[in-house]
Amino acid sequence: MIDRASTFSDPGIVALLREKFVPVAIDQAYQRRQQDAEGDFYRKIANQGPRPADGGTTQGRYLAEADGTLLGFNNHRDSERLLRLMREALARPRPQGVAAVEAGTKDARYSPVPPADGLVVRVHSLVLGGYPETEDPVVKIFQEGMGRDNLWIRGDEHEALARGELPDSLVVRIARFHLVDNTRGEPPMWAAAEIRERSVALSEGRLSGRLHLATADGTREFRAELLGFVESEGGRVKRFDLVAKGAFRGESPLTRHAPPGEFPLGISFRLAEGGDPADTLPPQGSRGWVDGYLRDR
Amino acid sequence: GGLAFSEFEELHQRLQIWRTIPWKTSLLEAQSIAAREGKPIFIWAMDGHPLGCV
Known part of the structure; x- marks a missing residue:
C-alpha cells in the first residue's frame, strides 16, 4: 500500500512504466508455485535474482527482457535507486525476434477465475477517523490509505438477486471476507462463528440491515449498518451498490497501528464494469482457498 | 436498522493508480506484449494481494 502512494506515484517512474516498459503486478505466492508456462517463465526470471523461487518469498521488482533475461532486481522504496535501475535497463540493446510464450494448460490451483455467470463487485474501505494527528508522511499514507478488494458472487446467487432475493450465502461471504479493515495491510478474515448478528434483508431493490462480528476473545469487533440498492433487467443484475459503516475495534499482525479503541470504518461495494x-x-479472502471462499458458509 | 441514505450517498461517492499505470495481471500477457513491442517487462512481485498493494 505504501508503494502505491510513494514509489509508484513518482512522476519519473510512472512515465517510464507507461511508455518504456510493460508493467505487470502479481502475487508471487502464486507464480512461484504454479506448474505451467506462467510459473516456468516467472521462476526463470526470479532464479536469476537474489531470491530463488524454491526458497520462500521472491517479492521485489524485477526488470526482465521478453526472453526472460533478468535486467535488474530492486526491493527498496527509494525512487531514485529504482529510476536508475530502470534507465540502466533501457540503455541495453533489446533482444530481437523474441516469440510470445505459449500459455498451454494453466495450473488451475493458481489461476482462479470469477464464477461462471456470476458477478464481480469492487470493494473499497476507508478508516473515517480516530487516528492521532501526525506529521510523519509515511504514517499519513497508512492513515489515509484505501483498502481495495473484489467480491465474487456465484451464478446461482446472481440469479437469486435478479429475482429480488438475497441469498444467505452471499450475506455470509460479505460478512466474513469483506467487512474487514484492510486499509493498512492484509487482515484476518472472520470465522463463521464470529458472526454474532446477521439481520439483512432485500426488499423492492433496497438492501438494508446490520451485521455484528466479534472474536471470542473480544480483540476485534465490527458493528456495521448497511444500506444498498440492487437493480436487475432481463435476468441480470445491473446495479449492486452497498455501503457498510460502523464502529470497528482491533488490529492484527499485518494491520498494526489501528486507531485506539473504536473507530469508524466505511466499506463501499459497487458492481465492476469489467474494464x-x-x-x-481474485478476492483476498480466496487466496489459496477459492472453494472455501465461494461455498455456502 | 440500516444506514441512512445521506450517509450511503456520501460514503459511496467518497470511497468509489490502475488508470495511471496500465498494470497487467498476467505475466505471459505482459511477455507477449513485450515481445511484440520490443520493450522490457517490469514485474512488481508482491507477497500479498495486488489489489491491496497497487
Missing part, C-alpha cells in the same frame, strides 16, 4: 484489469483479480 479494469483489477476486476480480474
Whole structure:
C-alpha cells in the first residue's frame, strides 16, 4: 500500500512504466508455485535474482527482457535507486525476434477465475477517523490509505438477486471476507462463528440491515449498518451498490497501528464494469482457498 | 436498522493508480506484449494481494 502512494506515484517512474516498459503486478505466492508456462517463465526470471523461487518469498521488482533475461532486481522504496535501475535497463540493446510464450494448460490451483455467470463487485474501505494527528508522511499514507478488494458472487446467487432475493450465502461471504479493515495491510478474515448478528434483508431493490462480528476473545469487533440498492433487467443484475459503516475495534499482525479503541470504518461495494484489469483479480479472502471462499458458509 | 441514505450517498461517492499505470495481471500477457513491442517487462512481485498493494 505504501508503494502505491510513494514509489509508484513518482512522476519519473510512472512515465517510464507507461511508455518504456510493460508493467505487470502479481502475487508471487502464486507464480512461484504454479506448474505451467506462467510459473516456468516467472521462476526463470526470479532464479536469476537474489531470491530463488524454491526458497520462500521472491517479492521485489524485477526488470526482465521478453526472453526472460533478468535486467535488474530492486526491493527498496527509494525512487531514485529504482529510476536508475530502470534507465540502466533501457540503455541495453533489446533482444530481437523474441516469440510470445505459449500459455498451454494453466495450473488451475493458481489461476482462479470469477464464477461462471456470476458477478464481480469492487470493494473499497476507508478508516473515517480516530487516528492521532501526525506529521510523519509515511504514517499519513497508512492513515489515509484505501483498502481495495473484489467480491465474487456465484451464478446461482446472481440469479437469486435478479429475482429480488438475497441469498444467505452471499450475506455470509460479505460478512466474513469483506467487512474487514484492510486499509493498512492484509487482515484476518472472520470465522463463521464470529458472526454474532446477521439481520439483512432485500426488499423492492433496497438492501438494508446490520451485521455484528466479534472474536471470542473480544480483540476485534465490527458493528456495521448497511444500506444498498440492487437493480436487475432481463435476468441480470445491473446495479449492486452497498455501503457498510460502523464502529470497528482491533488490529492484527499485518494491520498494526489501528486507531485506539473504536473507530469508524466505511466499506463501499459497487458492481465492476469489467474494464479494469483489477476486476480480474481474485478476492483476498480466496487466496489459496477459492472453494472455501465461494461455498455456502 | 440500516444506514441512512445521506450517509450511503456520501460514503459511496467518497470511497468509489490502475488508470495511471496500465498494470497487467498476467505475466505471459505482459511477455507477449513485450515481445511484440520490443520493450522490457517490469514485474512488481508482491507477497500479498495486488489489489491491496497497487
